[in-house]
Amino acid sequence: MIDGKFAILAIESSCDETAAAVVLDGRDVRSNVISSQIDIHKAYGGVVPEIASRHHLDNVNWVVEQALSEAAEKSGCPVTMDEIDAIGVTYGPGLVGALLIGLATAKAYALATGKPLVGVHHIQGHICANYIEHEELEPPFMALVISGGHTNIVEVTDYNECHVLGGTRDDAAGEAYDKVARVLGLGYPGGPLIDKIAREGNPEAVEFKRVFLEKDSLDFSFSGIKTGVLNYVNSERQAGREISVPDVAASFQQAVLDVIVAKTVGAALDMKKDKIVMAGGVAANSRLREMLAAECEKHGLKLYHPSPILCTDNAAMIGCAAYYKYKAGGIDDLTLDAIPNLPL
């Protein structure tokens, strides 16, 4: 316990980031350390390329120690494993080798200290990032989980209960952004770059097909629009016409977001929810926020989104999810395994 509150040490390693955090009573974040955002040059000496952040094994112990020491500093009291009451960890979905590092670390701490282990679903964590940001937020609500690896509409009925109503059938939204950015020669990562350059373009300049799939389906397909942009760019170039990158970016973004916003708001209204919660890396997209905010206002819905640091993969959100799972008796034993395609 720290300050009379239940203290969770949380570890996240499902993809590129190695992250650890100390979270009290689910919503009070005392530290939130993400490996790629630390000055590793200073700590290790050397350059860390993008995918090298998958070197979870090199990072994990150090990130956990850093999370404990930053929590101690913020709390003004010692924070060691003695003060920690439970260990939360992401066990899926994600890359199996990456997940295993975080999970093995969490299990080792659990075994050595006798503290309970709580396995968390990564997407559940992203949704929980909003509880940290918004004190008053409570389920039920409709969630839009949108990132480089995920695009899901999720009905959240309670802290530990949710139903996936729709997901992508091919590329995730963030990935479509990355691929189109590549076609337009904008670089990586595509999301923020397209978001920025699209501000100078006309979203109605090029008509890209909006893919709604079957009537009433809440699934997405973004592979077609990527090909649409590619075909448009190629045919314009072949015809010797110069393309306007801002116009193409704005038109692409509009086509993608029209579908996402319509489906998310439609789902909230159909399921009688008065709140929409955004989660995941693409939740930081400014145009998406604007469009969703406008639609929510029109229909009297309240919109929530986390700040950028809680949108990316982080462990604070895992600590929050672990707390609510623990309170509902969701302790896992040491046989907990990493599940790369863990369903929600």
Added chain:
Amino acid sequence: MKRINIRSEQDTERFGYELGQKVEPGTVIALIGDLGTGKTTLTKSIARGLGVTETITSPTFNIVKEYRSGRLPLFHFDVYRIGDIDEMFEIGYEEYFFGDGVCVVEWADIIEEIIPEDAMVIRIEYGASEDERTYEIEEG
């Protein structure tokens, strides 16, 4: 080497489905082709031929995704984000490549040096029209 002309998405689907039906355990299928040439569409069709019932979604973010609902396990790789071959060792690629499942590897040219010699290599080129493609196939 075999050359196959693909005239439409239906042709891709038929080719992939038939390949999925007859492919043997331990096969690595290496796909080489630009963005938008239909590598993921082809993979989805191979999966259907294998009897995979799950939705095949892009593995770009996770590098590899596993599907076990079909006749054989399917391991779907997208190695576009791999910068250094060491990263494939970190993923433990050899357990997939030399296991009893079927591996489909998108952007296989990026990891050319570790593609097994007996792999089936499919090079996909754009054809004359928007929907046409040419497959150059080398069977290991």
